[in-house]
Amino acid sequence: MSTFDVLTIGNAIVDIIARCEDRFLDDNEIIKSAMNLIDAERAELLYSRMGPALEASGGSAGNTAAGVASLGGRAAYFGKVASDQLGEIFTHDIRAQGVHFQTRPLGSQPPTARSMIFVTPDGERSMNTYLGACVELGPEDVEPDVVAEARVTYFEGYLWDPPRAKDAIRDAARIAHAHGREVAMTLSDSFCVHRYRAEFLELMRSGTVDIVFANRAEVLALYETEDFEAALSALAKDCRLAAVTLSEDGSIILRGTDRVRIAAHDVARVVDTTGAGDLYAAGFLFGYTAGLPLERCGALGSLAAGIVIEQVGPRPMVSLKVEAERLGLL
Amino acid sequence: MSTFDVLTIGNAIVDIIARCEDRFLDDNEIIKSAMNLIDAERAELLYSRMGPALEASGGSAGNTAAGVASLGGRAAYFGKVASDQLGEIFTHDIRAQGVHFQTRPLGSQPPTARSMIFVTPDGERSMNTYLGACVELGPEDVEPDVVAEARVTYFEGYLWDPPRAKDAIRDAARIAHAHGREVAMTLSDSFCVHRYRAEFLELMRSGTVDIVFANRAEVLALYETEDFEAALSALAKDCRLAAVTLSEDGSIILRGTDRVRIAAHDVARVVDTTGAGDLYAAGFLFGYTAGLPLERCGALGSLAAGIVIEQVGPRPMVSLKVEAERLGLL
Numbered sequence: 046m047s048t049f050d051v052l053t054i055g056n057a058i059v060d061i062i063a064r065c066e067d068r069f070l071d072d073n074e075i076i077k078s079a080m081n082l083i084d085a086e087r088a089e090l091l092y093s094r095m096g097p098a099l100e101a102s103g104g105s106a107g108n109t110a111a112g113v114a115s116l117g118g119r120a121a122y123f124g125k126v127a128s129d130q131l132g133e134i135f136t137h138d139i140r141a142q143g144v145h146f147q148t149r150p151l152g153s154q155p156p157t158a159r160s161m162i163f164v165t166p167d168g169e170r171s172m173n174t175y176l177g178a179c180v181e182l183g184p185e186d187v188e189p190d191v192v193a194e195a196r197v198t199y200f201e202g203y204l205w206d207p208p209r210a211k212d213a214i215r216d217a218a219r220i221a222h223a224h225g226r227e228v229a230m231t232l233s234d235s236f237c238v239h240r241y242r243a244e245f246l247e248l249m250r251s252g253t254v255d256i257v258f259a260n261r262a263e264v265l266a267l268y269e270t271e272d273f274e275a276a277l278s279a280l281a282k283d284c285r286l287a288a289v290t291l292s293e294d295g296s297i298i299l300r301g302t303d304r305v306r307i308a309a310h311d312v313a314r315v316v317d318t319t320g321a322g323d324l325y326a327a328g329f330l331f332g333y334t335a336g337l338p339l340e341r342c343g344a345l346g347s348l349a350a351g352i353v354i355e356q357v358g359p360r361p362m363v364s365l366k367v368e369a370e371r372l373g374l375l
Numbered sequence: 376m377s378t379f380d381v382l383t384i385g386n387a388i389v390d391i392i393a394r395c396e397d398r399f400l401d402d403n404e405i406i407k408s409a410m411n412l413i414d415a416e417r418a419e420l421l422y423s424r425m426g427p428a429l430e431a432s433g434g435s436a437g438n439t440a441a442g443v444a445s446l447g448g449r450a451a452y453f454g455k456v457a458s459d460q461l462g463e464i465f466t467h468d469i470r471a472q473g474v475h476f477q478t479r480p481l482g483s484q485p486p487t488a489r490s491m492i493f494v495t496p497d498g499e500r501s502m503n504t505y506l507g508a509c510v511e512l513g514p515e516d517v518e519p520d521v522v523a524e525a526r527v528t529y530f531e532g533y534l535w536d537p538p539r540a541k542d543a544i545r546d547a548a549r550i551a552h553a554h555g556r557e558v559a560m561t562l563s564d565s566f567c568v569h570r571y572r573a574e575f576l577e578l579m580r581s582g583t584v585d586i587v588f589a590n591r592a593e594v595l596a597l598y599e600t601e602d603f604e605a606a607l608s609a610l611a612k613d614c615r616l617a618a619v620t621l622s623e624d625g626s627i628i629l630r631g632t633d634r635v636r637i638a639a640h641d642v643a644r645v646v647d648t649t650g651a652g653d654l655y656a657a658g659f660l661f662g663y664t665a666g667l668p669l670e671r672c673g674a675l676g677s678l679a680a681g682i683v684i685e686q687v688g689p690r691p692m693v694s695l696k697v698e699a700e701r702l703g704l705l
Contacts, residue, residue, distance in 0.1 A: 061464075063471075064692065097441065097468040099688060100430035111427065130460040130486070134391075138427040156460070357687070358429060362394065 047226075049145065050118040050334040051327075052195035054210075054217060055106025056179040056203050057124030057148075058158040059131045060319065060359055063098040065163040070171055075163065080172045080234045082206060088175040091161050100131075101358035102138035103160060105201045105233060108320045108359045112327025112349050114143040115365040117375075118334065121145035121191050123213070127178040131157035142360070148186050151178045168315035168354065176207055183209035184216045192220040196334040197256070199326065202233035205241040218253045229256035231326055232263035239266055249283040256333075257287040258326045264289055277304075288343065290325050295347060298339050307343030310351025320359030324349035328365070345374055377556075379475065380448040380664040381657075382525035384540075384547065385436025386509040386533050387454030387478075388488040389461045390649065390689055393428040395493040400501055405493065410502045410564045412536060418505040421491050430461075431688035432468035433490060435531045435563060438650045438689045442657025442679050444473040445695040447705075448664065451475035451521050453543070457508040461487035472690070478516050481508045498645035498684065506537055513539035514546045522547045523554040526664040527586070529656065532563035535571040548583045559586035561656055562593035569596055579613040586663075587617040588656045594619055607634075618673065620655050625677060628669050637673030640681025650689030654679035658695070675704055 070077050073091065083091065102111075104124060113120040122139055126132030128150045135157060139146045158177040162170050182204070192198055198221045204210035218228045230248065232238050238245060245267065248254045257280065261273060268276040280287050281299040290296045291309075298305040328349035332342030348369055352361050369375040400407050403421065413421065432441075434454060443450040452469055456462030458480045465487060469476045488507040492500050512534070522528055528551045534540035548558045562568050562575060575597065578584045587610065591603060598606040610617050611629040620626045623642075628635040658679035662672030678699055682691050699705040 092467060095467070095471060097432065097471045097690060097692075098464075099692075100464060102427065134428075134430060137422060137425070141425060141427045357692075360427060362427075362429075362687075 047196050048119065048194035049121045049191065050196050051110065051113045051330045052121040052123070052191055052198045053106035053110040053200065054123040054198065054204065054214065055104050055201040056158055056176060056207065057107060057126045057135055058104035058160050058174065058179070059135055060101050060103035060160050060162050061095070061098045062101060062162045062164060062317070062319070062357060063096045065096065065165060067165050070163060070165065075171050075173060076236070077165070077171050078169050079236050080174055080203065083173050083175050085175060088159070088161070088173070091173055095161055099357060100134070101360065102135045103319070103359040105203060105231065105323045106199065107139055108323035109199060109327045109330070110144045111139060111142045111360045112324045112365060113331050115361055116328065116331040116345070116349070116369060117366040118331045121195060123148050123186055123188065125151060125178050125182040125186065126157045127151045127153055127155065129153050129156050131159060132178070145191065147188065151181050155180065162319055164317045164319070168318050170317060170319040180207040182207060182213060184213045187213050187217050187220070189220050192217045193224040195221070195226060197227045197229050197330055199229040199330060201231055202237050202241065202245060205237070205244060215253065227255045228253060229258065229330065230254045231258040231322065232267060235262040235266040238263050242267060246283065255285045257284045258322070259287065260290045260322060288325070288329055288346065290322055290350070296325065296343055298343050300339065305339045305343060307340070307347055310347040312351045312355055315354050317357045318354050320353040321350045323359065324353045324361065341374065345369060348372065348374060377526050378449065378524035379451045379521065379526070381440065381443045381527050381529055381660045382451040382453070382521055383436035383440040383529045384453040384534065384544065385434050385531040386488055386506060386537070387437060387456045387465055388434035388490050388504065388509070389465055390431045390433035390490050390492050391425070391428045392431060392492045392494060392647070392649070392687060393426045395426065395495060397495050400493060400495065405501050405503060406566070407495070407501050408499050409566050410504055410533065413503050413505050415505060418489070418491070418503070421503055425491055429687060430464070431690065432465045433649070433689040435533060435561065435653045436529065437469055438653035439529060439657045439660070440474045441469060441472045441690045442654045442695060443661050445691055446658065446661040446675070446679070446699060447696040448661045451525060453478050453516055453518065455481060455508050455512040455516065456487045457481045457483055457485065459483050459486050461489060462508070475521065477518065481511050485510065492649055494647045494649070498648050500647060500649040510537040512537060512543060514543045517543050517547050517550070519550050522550040523556070525551070525556060527557045527559050527660055529559040529660060531561055532567050532571065532575060535567070535574060545583065557585045558583060559588065559660065560584045561588040561652065562597060565592040565596040568593050572597060576613065585615045587614045588652070589617065590620045590652060618655070618659055618676065620652055620680070626655065626673055628673050630669065635669045635673060637670070637677055640677040642681050642685055645684050647687045648684050650683040651680045653689065654683045654691065671704065675699060678702060678704060
């Protein structure tokens, strides 16, 4: 028995979302479709140039936990907010989704992390993240009983950016494996892979991580190649199970020499791609921890990702469980 | 010459928006489609029961100012926020829309006002407003040069709820009229009309207010009648110009014995009615201050209202100017 299907660990972030033209990205030297790390000063500058915005709780692993819960799964989350209004918003939203979230908040400084997300007319999101309180996440925030009781512990590659979160992850992975659980990670972002390539490969090759989520650009970055086929083969050797997302081309699941191709969900209109990868992981892990076959896990990932890109904001505003049941996936 | 087309004055509020079933409203004794005033304690209770939410800058008159600016008009706004994160969000969004907003913020307590808005499956919004910092808006917040330089000064009936805003309004109206400008108000909400009926009628009959915006329920409440025809006739006598909105039946503009019927804008799907009345006023006042005929003013109001109810949140996320030009209204 387990108390939780999926525990996720990540940077706890509130998204600030506005539309812009592509030119705005160029003028402000924002790398398109990437996660751009910024400091407090640049955050202030970019905000002064940003149009009217909406706010929504985000954070890659937070979105994944919310997605698991929306599918009816039992989810938990570790992440650090400050004791401020954005922290209250983040805490409310993830708990209101039914996710266990008890990480002790910081005082008021540094403030809760925010990511200014610029959505271009093609629906692509370009993120500008000020980490704020996230830099304080550390091993003291690992709740051992939650890790022990979660079928899968999943974390973001992004956690290699703050200074001590990686120590928390190594502790959590140790606890998980000691209890016969599995550990999953997302490579997060191709620039993040460039920053921490050696460490990510070590996590996989040492068996610290069992399951890897990535997109095409991240896999290519991981193996420093343009040969996607070669990168997939290398990835299949470096972890027990991997799911590689390919935008409108769906995804490929790798297990040993097995490959399973998954189609993308039919999307009426791409509004905002924020959260697509996070929700794919949510759907996949929900299915995986329920013991469903890989085809079904992938289809649930495609569905969850497809739904979130048809709306503004990174967490689905409809029940994924209802949608999955309607399509006969549950 | 004038510097501003429209100055609006209102409660400066950040909206916290979530979907719910009708039963949730009943269970929590929330009056549907109304603005329910709540204190800090009830705000905390309702938030604990609210699902995952989105945040967006709101406030009736703030939405109207944003709508005027989105149409290409020159807008200004007076309203009180606190020096906190929600206050920064409100300030950012209204300025980013191009609205002049310089009201001095409070310290950190009471905090910036928030309205928890529950949107039912029919798109109707039921608001639960904690006034917070708004209670401190007073005559010292009137910028006399801005009032003097605005063609129309528009305020919310909601401003009769906080203690001293009404003094600010009377001062502003005096300055406006001394400079040959016009003063407009919205009756805001039928329950608000019940609270302040005598004062609202006095504002109109004394000539403090020249132009009145209302919906059907508010006009009936104002004259304590179920006879809509009689209420319209009374309203036409009590002010120089009035626009009465009728949801999907459009609106009626009253000037003396003249009546102009305006059709509603074709709406593909009602997603969230928050801001509909505010945006009608924005479109109307933009046209009115540009010297357009009443039919065109009403059509601009219908367009702006129609666009905002097709989205989540109270301020249009597309350029109203572009939409109005596309339809040949500008």
